[in-house]
Amino acid sequence: MTSDNKPTVVGALACQRDSFLFKGFETEVVSCNENKSKDKPKYEIELKDTILFPEGGGQPSDSGFLKIVKTDGEDELIPVPFISRKGLHAMHHVDVEIQPGTKVEVIVDELKRVDYMQQHSGQHLLSAILETSDFNAKTVGWSMGGIPTSKKPILEPSDYFNYIEIDRKLSVEDITRASKIVNDIISMKPLPISVVERTPDMQDGVDSSKVPEDYDLEKGILRTIHIGEIDSNPCCGTHLNSTSQIESILILPNQTSVRGTNSRLYFMCGNRVRDYAQQTNEIISTVKSLLSCNESSIDEKITKLKEQVHQSGKREQFWIKELASYETAKIMNSLNKNGKAYLLKDEFGSLEFLLQVFKELSPQLKIFDKPYQIVLCGREGVQTGNPVGSLIILSESGETIANISKKLSALLANMKGGGGKNGGKWQGKITKFTDIEWEALTIHLEKFNTE
Secondary structure: EEEEOOOOOOOOHHHOOOOOOOOOEEEEEEEEOOOOOOOOOOOOEOOOOOOOOOOOOOOOOOOEEEEEEEOOOOOEEEEEEEEEOOOOOOEEOOOOOOOOOOOOEEEEOHHHHHHHHHHHHHHHHHHHHHOEEEEEEOOOEHHHHHOOOOOOOOHHHHHHHHEEEEOOOOOHHHHHHHHHHHHHHHOOOOOOOEEEEOOOHHHHOOOOOOOOOOOOOOOOOOOEEOOOOOOOEOOOOOOOHHHHHOOOEEEEEEEEEEEEOOOEEEEEEEHHHHHHHHHHHHHHHHHHHOOOOOOOHHHHHHHHHHHHHHHHHHHHHHHHHHHHHHHHHHHHHHHHHOOOOEEOOEEEEHHHHHHHHHHHHHOOOOOOOOEEEEEEEEEEOOOOOOOOEEEEOOOOOOOOHHHHHHHHHHOOOOOEOOOOOOEEEEEEEEEEOOOHHHHHHHHHHHHHOOO
16 A cells, blocks of 8 residues: 655655654655564555664664554554665554554654664774774674564673674774774764765765665665764764764773684773663672672682682582492392382482482493392472472383383373383483472382382
């Protein structure tokens, strides 16, 4: 469905001409078509013009709302979670069908827009400084951080760092120097940020190699973003009006090597720097409290803790082997009497311990010349309220193992495992191991051992 109104092309959208226009923008629906993609909202809507930026140029899509003013009731507010670009067209993805010709007011998520502009304008400034003769580091790509995904909907503080990929690795001294220069341009010597819209007759001499193939420059607009006299680059994104609005930039000294000699340099700008400082301060405060020390002693405390954990681990391994040997002797004594044995270990019955018992038993079972049935079971997490368990069934007979596992599965609702079809070892886990089930298993195995 379409109307006769001709939509504004991407490149000359209202959001690109005035990036600080967040609400009160009235326009008209030009087309509304059903979206066949299953992972996106039901409809694609194009407006005559829009202040919602479509994804592009390394900048994520805006989000916001379309408000339909109704004279006979409450206004309808329709969420717009995503705006995409199709050639020259900005498509608004919504779950509500809106008839072409409908008047709407467009509202932008202001906090998100300002955040994206701070990161994007900050990237332009950082890249411009690094490409000067002082550094000779060319930006070959960039990625904006802080974007939740279906795989990672909740982000860590470090996920909010952006990166630029440059064609060489910088020294720590280079990064310190670049950081000072960039922050000086932000806070002490701010420069204006301006946009030039270039029609086809104004595009000569401008590098358009990064313009998407589906964007027709003969009908569209080639935009260049200018930072004072120090930078001029083609870009479709929304930008700030001055470097002072970037507020600050934090560049990490550590880099990641990629694609041979290239390097990723991590940074964040503006409100993210403040938020990151607050979050890391909370983390440091918590660590100080847990370790009972000040900031300067955290490294020393953690190093000592690592050494203690390492020593504790070695002691635990020693006593696991000692206890496994003791339990193995008890099991073999029981086997020699009636061919059956079991081991139950509550709270500290880890799979590691059961496997150590199995390791001790294996050479002795190889020379055991009678039928045998062994059940090893342990439980952990009782004190934390999340009890789970491990289970091992041993026999020379696959049929015997199948019978035992069948009986135990009737007692343990959350038991899963497998193996031992031809005899040997069946191994499984109990993902939720209640006290009632533990008691029932104990009674069953006591009977099992005396039958």
